[in-house]
Amino acid sequence: xxxxxxxxxxxxxxxxxRLLAEVGFTVAASVxxxxxxxxxVARHRPEVAIVDIRLPPTRTDEGLRAAREIRRRxxxxxxxxxxxxxxxxxxxELLDGGARGVGYLLKDRVxxxxxxxxxxxxxxxGGSAFDPVVIDQLVGRRDRPDDPLRDLSERERAVLALxxxxxxxxxxxxxxxxxxxxxxxxxxAIFAKLSLPSRPDDHRRVLAVLRYLNG
Amino acid sequence: MIEPVTAGAFDLGVACLVxxxxxxxxxxxxxxxxxxxxxxxxxxxxxxxxxxKLPAAVALPDxxxxxxxxxxxxxxxxxxxxxxxxxLGTVAxxxxxxxxxxxxxxxxxxxxxxxxxxxxRGGAGVVAIVGVVVPGAAVVVHLTVRWVRSTGPxxxxxxxxxxxxxxxxxxxxxxxxxxxxxxDVAGLNAVLQVALTTIPLAYLAGLLRRRxxxxxxxxxxxxxxxxxxxxxxxxxxxxxxHDPTLRxxxxxxxxxxxxxxGGHPVTPPSPDEPDRAVTRIDRDGKPIAIVVHxxxxxxxxxxxxxxxxxxxxxxxxxxxxxxxxxxxxELAESRRHLVRAAEAERRRLERDLHDGVQQRLLSIxxxxxLAEAVLPDDPERARSLLxxxxxxxxxxxxxxxxxxxxxxxxxxxxxxxxxxxRELATLSPVPLRIPDDVPAGLPAEVETTAxxxxxxxxxxxxxxxxxxxxxLRIGLRAGQLTLEVRDDGRGGADPASGSGLRGLxxxxxxxxxxxxxxxxxxxxxxxxxxxxxx
Numbered sequence: 001x002x003x004x005x006x007x008x009x010x011x012x013x014x015x016x017x018r019l020l021a022e023v024g025f026t027v028a029a030s031v032x033x034x035x036x037x038x039x040x041v042a043r044h045r046p047e048v049a050i051v052d053i054r055l056p057p058t059r060t061d062e063g064l065r066a067a068r069e070i071r072r073r074x075x076x077x078x079x080x081x082x083x084x085x086x087x088x089x090x091x092x093e094l095l096d097g098g099a100r101g102v103g104y105l106l107k108d109r110v111x112x113x114x115x116x117x118x119x120x121x122x123x124x125x126g127g128s129a130f131d132p133v134v135i136d137q138l139v140g141r142r143d144r145p146d147d148p149l150r151d152l153s154e155r156e157r158a159v160l161a162l163x164x165x166x167x168x169x170x171x172x173x174x175x176x177x178x179x180x181x182x183x184x185x186x187x188x189a190i191f192a193k194l195s196l197p198s199r200p201d202d203h204r205r206v207l208a209v210l211r212y213l214n215g
Numbered sequence: 216m217i218e219p220v221t222a223g224a225f226d227l228g229v230a231c232l233v234x235x236x237x238x239x240x241x242x243x244x245x246x247x248x249x250x251x252x253x254x255x256x257x258x259x260x261x262x263x264x265x266x267x268k269l270p271a272a273v274a275l276p277d278x279x280x281x282x283x284x285x286x287x288x289x290x291x292x293x294x295x296x297x298x299x300x301x302x303l304g305t306v307a308x309x310x311x312x313x314x315x316x317x318x319x320x321x322x323x324x325x326x327x328x329x330x331x332x333x334x335x336r337g338g339a340g341v342v343a344i345v346g347v348v349v350p351g352a353a354v355v356v357h358l359t360v361r362w363v364r365s366t367g368p369x370x371x372x373x374x375x376x377x378x379x380x381x382x383x384x385x386x387x388x389x390x391x392x393x394x395x396x397x398x399d400v401a402g403l404n405a406v407l408q409v410a411l412t413t414i415p416l417a418y419l420a421g422l423l424r425r426r427x428x429x430x431x432x433x434x435x436x437x438x439x440x441x442x443x444x445x446x447x448x449x450x451x452x453x454x455x456x457h458d459p460t461l462r463x464x465x466x467x468x469x470x471x472x473x474x475x476x477g478g479h480p481v482t483p484p485s486p487d488e489p490d491r492a493v494t495r496i497d498r499d500g501k502p503i504a505i506v507v508h509x510x511x512x513x514x515x516x517x518x519x520x521x522x523x524x525x526x527x528x529x530x531x532x533x534x535x536x537x538x539x540x541x542x543x544x545e546l547a548e549s550r551r552h553l554v555r556a557a558e559a560e561r562r563r564l565e566r567d568l569h570d571g572v573q574q575r576l577l578s579i580x581x582x583x584x585l586a587e588a589v590l591p592d593d594p595e596r597a598r599s600l601l602x603x604x605x606x607x608x609x610x611x612x613x614x615x616x617x618x619x620x621x622x623x624x625x626x627x628x629x630x631x632x633x634x635x636x637r638e639l640a641t642l643s644p645v646p647l648r649i650p651d652d653v654p655a656g657l658p659a660e661v662e663t664t665a666x667x668x669x670x671x672x673x674x675x676x677x678x679x680x681x682x683x684x685x686x687l688r689i690g691l692r693a694g695q696l697t698l699e700v701r702d703d704g705r706g707g708a709d710p711a712s713g714s715g716l717r718g719l720x721x722x723x724x725x726x727x728x729x730x731x732x733x734x735x736x737x738x739x740x741x742x743x744x745x746x747x748x749x
Contacts, residue, residue, distance in 0.1 A: 053629065060629045084616060085625050089638040108609050137642055 001124045002046040005030040006037040006063060007082075008055050012107075016050065019110065023117040032056065034066035041070050041077060047124035052107075053083040053090070064090055071097050078123035082107050088137040091130060091213060099210035103129035103166060122166035128209050129166030138213050149212065151193045159186040164209040229405075230268035233412050237261025240415030247422055252301030256294040257415060263287035264411075278327025282319060288347070288387060289315040292354050295380040295414075299373065299421070311357045315350045322346035351388035355381055366490050369511035371457060375417040383410045428518055431455045436525045448526050448533050449476070455522050458509045463530075465537035466502040469729050470545070473505050476533060478540035483507060496523045496530065503534050549721035556718075564618065571614040578607045624666055631655055632662045636687065639670055644677045645702065647685045654691040661746050664726050665689070665698055671715050672700035672742040680704025680740055696748050701741040708734035719744070 003025050007013040010032075017027045029040035033056045041049050049070055055062040067079045078101030081094065086106055094102050103123040109131065110116050119129035139149075139161070149157065155176075162172045169187070173180040187205075194211050196204045238261035245254030264287040275283065292315035296308045303309045358377050365373060386407040435455050439446055453461040464473030464481030473481045484491035484507055492510040496503045512519055523530065586600035619625065626635040633653035640647040657665070669687060676685050682704030689698040710716040710732040719742075723730035728746040 061634070085620065087626060087629075087638055089626075089634070089641040092641055108612055111605055111609055 001048065001121065002026045002028045002044060003048045003050055003120065003124075004028050004037065004040045004044060004046045005050045006032070006034070006055060006066070007050075007052045008032045008059070009052075012052075016110065019113060019116070020050075020120070023113055025117075025120065034062040037063075037066050038069060038073075041074060045074065046077060048078040048080055048101075048120055050080045050082060050120070053081060061090075064093070067094065068097075071102075075100075077101070078126065079103065080105065080120060080123045080129065082110070086131050086133045086137065088134060091134045091138060095210055095213055099128045099206045099213070101126045101128070104134055105129065105131045106133060118168075118171070119166050126206070127166055128164065128206060130164045130209075130213065132161070132165060135161050135164050135213070149194075152190065156186050156190050156193070159183060160190055160208060160212050163187075163205055164212055227268060227270075229408055231265055233408050234261045234265030234268070236412050236415045237264060240418050244418060244422060251299075253294070253298055253418070256290065256297060256301070257418065260287055260290045260294055261415075263290050276327060278323045281326045282323040285319045285322065285346075289319040289350075291383075292350055295354060295377070295384070296357060298376055298380075307357060311350070311353045314353055318346040318350045348388050351384050354384045355388070358384075366460070366509050366511070369490070369509060375420060376414060379410060379413045379417050383407065383414065386410055425515065425518070428455070428457070428515075429521065432518070432521045432525055435522060439525065439529060446529055447476070448529055452506065452522055452526065456508065456512055456519065458512060460509055462507045463533075464505045464507065465530075465534040466504060467538045467541050469538075470541065474537050474541040476537050476540065478537060478542075478544040481505070481507065494519050494523075498531065504530055545724055549724045552718075552721050553725060567614065567618055572611055572618075575607050575611045575614065579604045579611075582607065623663070624670075627662055627666055632657060632665060635662075635666050636669055636689075639666075639673055640687075643673045643685070645673070645680070645682050645685050647673060647687060647700075649687045650689060653689055654696060657691075657696060657748055660726065661696055661748050664722050664728070664746060665696060665744070667722060668698060668719055668730075668742065668744045669700060671719050675708065675713070675715060675742075676700075676702045676704060676740070679708065680706075682739070691748065694748055696746045697743070698746075699741060699743045701739060703739045705736070706734045706738050706740050707736040708732060708740045716742075 001024075003020060005013060005016050005020070005027060007016060007030070013030050013032065017030050020027050028044040028046050031037050031040055037049065037051065037055075049067070051063045051067050053061055053063040055066070064081065067081055070077055070079060075097070079094070080103035081090070082105055083090075084107055086104070091104050094104055101123050103119055105116075105119060109119070122129045139157075149160075152160065158176060159172055162175055167175065169180050169183045173183045176183070190208055191204050194208055196207050196211075198204075237257050241254050241256070241258030241261060243254075244251070244257060248254065267284045267287050293312045296312050297303055303312055358381050362370065362373055362377055386403065390403045390407050432455060435451060438451070449461065449463045452463065453459055462475065462481060464475060464483070467474055473483070475481050483493045483505060490510050492508060492513050494506045494508065494513075494516070496506065506519065506523065508519070582600045582604040586597040586604070589600070590597040624635055626638045630638070633655060636649055636653055640649050673685070676682050680702045682702035685700060685702040687698065687700050689696070691697075708716070710720060716732060720730040723744050723746065726746050728744055731743045732740065733743075734740040
């Protein structure tokens, strides 16, 4: 799987490139600003662009704007946004064009190589990978009467949250300490309760996550 | 019939003079203050007094004669009790006056029922004595209590007339029973007549002094125009109106309260303070000040008005000064709080950095060098040490993140006010409607303050308001940023009790802005801040 990395801190950028290579990704390019990012993505058409939110020149939200631009120009390229802080409204913005191939993680997550690799792969395959902190923020505000998730059971919500983090059924089963078959049953129930049309399972997962995060 | 018909022409002349003095004082008073009943009462006492002293043209029945002789006394009671307002304000005063009229009626009726039981002879005589002594004593007690209880300006108003009235009433109580009993008390009677005459004189003196007070106002105008150094309206007004307790509170529109020249709040007296009253001074329909003064001054509203009108511009200037001082005080206060808060914040930062970040950072190189040392002999132990180091690193990251978030909302750095507000709206448990056109490019400190106003208002809504929805309005007009967060919750928020709202008020004040909270119970809460930009 080919990736492009955009990170302005040299040390961090080199570290990321080495980590990604270590776990089997091909790093097509690594850049330090948004303009170079757009150019490299256009040139390499990678499966995933890994983008730091604060990029030069102003180090505010250039990375995020570049990410949205990439989604517009190259919808087939997955976007994984990394940040020191997690902002619920950024997640909402990223989800604006659907939840296919979108991820948003705290930079800290890079330290767990296996989990990080899973997230990158998930995004590269058109899935989503959201940081548990984002999910907490987005779901924590839910007391609203129009909440589509009102009908979900406690367990179903837990399964959905892990789905949003970009985990497979197998990983969810392991995390919750239940059988994979049980996770599948929960998934079916979730899709039914959210009235998601019968489609390939992958797509329904993305829709469920979108529903979950968008409130 | 109480005075023998054979009383000499001299006595009659004296009696007529006494009556005439009442009549004249009454007429003068009536003309000077047409709405005050003291004038008519004086007139009535004078007429009734003369009537009582004139020899009867025809023989009257005993009962009628008694009423004719005593009517002036009952009216006199009414007069002194009603002085100076002319009204009977209290229950006690009404009772005393009623007692006077009742005694007259009872004595008259009893005398009519037992004609022949004249003065000095048994039953009716005793009744007549009781009828004079009881109301007389009641008047003396009532007036004394009133005088003792009254305040400075009121005493000044009451003293001359009440003093004489008490002496007169005491004399009536002493003299009447004796005359009724038929004894000769000509000496005391003369004293009584002199004492009575002083009452209209005292009243006239009072009227005259009011004239002098008016002249005092004129004097005030002259002094103001000649003043070579600043005039303190409070002192001048207190002197002119003879009320040392007088206070002036100047209106400060921003904080919606009255303050003295030092900027300290002045509270209007509560209704349980019977001696205090308030007069509000407006100019062009806008409040300028309140004058808190003795209630007695209310009887001369035109005097206060004249004095305040004379002060005119001086009051307005003084109000501006007071407003300025009040702002300065608030500013100094909030600056003190902010300095204290900043100090506490620095201590907290130091502690957090020292106890958290520094200790954890230290543990990382320690774990790494240990891992290095044990690597050849015990790779398993080395791996666990490396994991430890990694976890310590992540924990430091968490600490630093929490610290930097506390220093400045990172969202403001990344996205400006509009983005930061959108973030707040996204996270708010109560749906918040926000406008599309949040002003951009504001000074950083204005953005930060505006951000905290919205954040704190939303936190309060989430915690206390039980609201279904909230709305943010924000706009830039004439160099001022106005923002308002309103909800449809239960209201009743008290900005003085919550530290959050108070902190906001101070923050806004330091920016030179205005902060207001309206929260009527059951009708939602509205938090409003106006911030000058640039």
